[in-house]
Amino acid sequence: MQQKKRKKEKRRDKHEETTNDFLADNNTDVNFESYPAATLRDGLRKSCHPTVPHMLNVHLVPHTHDDVGWLKTVDQYYYGGRNNIQHAGVQYILDSVVEQLLQNPERRFIYVETAFFYRWWRNQRPSMQTTVRQLVDQGRLEFVNGGWCMSDEATTHYSAVIDQMTLGLRFLNDTFGRCGRPRVAWHIDPFGHAREHASMFAQMGYDGFFFGRLDYQDRSHRMAKRNQELLWRASESLEPPHADLFTGILPNGYNPPDGFCWDQSCDDPPIMDDPDLEDYNVDDVVRRFKMIANAQAKVYKTQHLIMTMGSDFQYENANLWYKNLDKLIRYVNAQQANGSRLNVLYSTPSCYLQELHRANLTWALKTDDFFPYADNAHNFWTGYFSSRPALKRYERVSNGRLQTCNQLEVLGGPSSRKGPFGAGDSETLRKAMGVAQHHDAVSGTEKQHVANDYARMLAKGWQRCQVVVSNSLAALSGSSAGRVYCDNLNISACPLTEASKEFSVNVYNPLARPVVWPVRLPVNGSAYGVRDAGGAPLACQVSVVPVSEATRQVRKDRGHAVNELVFLVQAPPLGYSTYSVSRLQNGPPPASATPGPPAAIQNQFVRATFDPATGLLASLTNLETQQTINLTQNFYWYNASDGNSSVSDQPSGAYIFRPNSSTPFTISSSAKTQSIQTPELQEVRQRFGPWVSQVVRLHSNSKALELEWTVGPVPIEDSLGKEVFTRLDSSIRSSGIFYTDSNGREVLRRKKDFRPTWDLKQTEPIAGNYFPINSRAFIKDDKDQLTVVTDRSQGGSSIQDGSLEIMLHRRLLYDDVRGVGEPLNETSGVFPQGLVVRGRLLLSLAPPPLAADAHRPLAQENVLPPLLTFTKGGPPPGALLEVCFSGLQAALPPAVHLLSLSRWDDDSLLLRLEHQYQTQESKQHSGPVTVHLQKLFSTLEVVGVSEMNLSANQWLDEMKRLDWRPTTGGRPLKKPLGDPSVWEVTLTPMQIRTFVLRVARRR
């Protein structure tokens, strides 16, 4: 298809046209794009090779799978460094493929990972860029998926996934325009598939989705019923077809059929076609290919088959592949003259998808997800849900920091990027987060040196963002006093607060509603006075408590505070407040710890009781609703299989969870306890042994009970790998049912030893019941719902009625033979004896109809916690505005979450508003809600608006997807709720709406 103008120019045209005259009908925009959608589809068809009716058409899809880090770092993979670990160099792949595409216009190639393509593109001369643009325009080089990486689906949070897709797709849009927009989502390698990913892909405008891995039992059932291509209805809240996604399961993972791998890394025989030669093998090749195609046709529905001709880092010498594929096509098709009904062609996933659509069939409907994934009876890929818990937490923390950085970059204006603290940017962290979403990054399935590299990139990105934050806060507050960041508050280390007699704390709240938040700072004084933004002493009391023994152990010599100063702060929506802290000479002594468990800790909302004999939790009460459950909690470990068993030789590893026995070891049946009670804070410090401790904590305003766990170094002197988990055992009658979220959003119902779409033969009673938990899990009965909100992605399950277990840490001694080639045995410079990991679980008890009202905001507060920055000395002089600011005119309604606010270009920003409740989840909040865009910001005037698709690479009104019909369960599309006006946008449950707003600064 011919491209008339580059998209970058068109985007500006469109943008200016729309925003200068924002009420104008987009269709009158003559500069933008003169092809209506229908013609575009025709154009797409022209770039697809014709197929032959009444024949079996085999679509050969040349492709490479380029992991954005795994056995090597992303840099090593790009350049081909460390080829002793794995021979792989992405720059050579792209060089070679382009050269080979130019040799024969029939050839096709798809490219997936924009993090790599972006690097390669920037290194090309203008003439090569022109050539590549032509290949893209002609459909010979096609982008599929197109995100910065191919994200993991089990351990990623939707907010970070949307960001990384937006990043990659924007590059493709800006560089290649409409012909560079991927039509197909392509997750050939992730280890199981999340429903929320399918929902997001649908809302990003993809026509279909292909993947390679699913449970082996599921696959065999689907093959028998020819249901390997299906329609995934991926939301219970969004009206069909908004979250409907056509989904295809590839026939051979993502590899070529056996005997047909012609990469330099493969050993299959090439096509030897000189009949004079002894090794002539064309007849044999054609015969084998026919057999494979006929077998494949028996398990798919249409006259079209797809074959993935490529694999990991293949096509570095693309000539080998293409020379043989050219011949394969020629010789197989030559048989048609002899009556063969087989037709082979170069193709792409979108060309294949188009033929499936043309077939005009109905497709089996699926409404659950593809977790967990087992490749055989004892090989469940449920370990990576929890592998590398410290990296998983760091990724989650980094997401919150990126959102904060994005917001402050917008609110502080141009001087945020270049100001009194120098030049900063959000791009470095955005790209690092994009890379971290990869299915061997946050998943924890990479080699140790690669995990270190991901963390290094996130840290570097945060440094660049700190400059943005400091500049922005200087612009907003008028004070350019130097700001200090304390990133180790979780281990009670912060040199400034430890040493200073007087300092101030700026609390920036990235949520669109006010928050009250407990601040906990390491100090060396015993009494402190705290004043709020108005200069008044805090109404509520300030607590000073001793640093716990567990914290001293984990922080080592990285801090020297003896006490912790705890007080509640309030911060306005999308804004900050400032508190000044000064050490008092004659204050009350710090609180002291009392040995033994208290009978109970409680505030006005929650009461938790303890068993005096064991020191463990005994019950939990919601004092507002007057409901109580019995609740005990303890720590356990499963002995990881070492592969030495008559049943199976599969060991537990980075990917695979396989306990040796379903009966766990208890770390200690009782805890040594201490308690601390002040008017503002009550905590019970439990020690379960030298490597497990916990604090059970309630602040005066908490509606949830906090469990702060510390696990490690996990001992391995006994040569036993350990899978450490905590288990909550309650009186809730859960009847084998539990619930887990999908990528932090919609919740799925799970049933022990059960799969909704096939008759499960359960072969691993523990590992086969584990599911990913991204931000919450719960169990319930008619009366009580116990929800656990997590601070990172973890695996979990409910093995017994009334219980919920969550995997916290894994330390393993064997590789699980899935490629990574290392046991998951994390140590570091600070922790040579094994990594120590600390985290928090928040427990909320409520009647089921009220539970979401608590856990939805609680989870958002955990994903986007306030950012604390510190300045030395007394409070900054001046007016109230300088110590207190809100970027919003008013808080958004409780159902609305401000998902994205980031700089788009010089005069516009990207805004995503999200309805954070599911339908029928909340009596109060599960209805439509309207937001007025012009009444949103306090310092920005919104002068233009364009609504985009979810990934912001298409105008929403131009997003037209292929329509697919389910065999059953189709519902007519209800007329969507209209917006009251251009400026007033209505959100329905679980809806996310994406806007590019042109803004001018007020004042």
Ligand SMILES: [Zn+2]
């Ligand atoms: Zn991969």
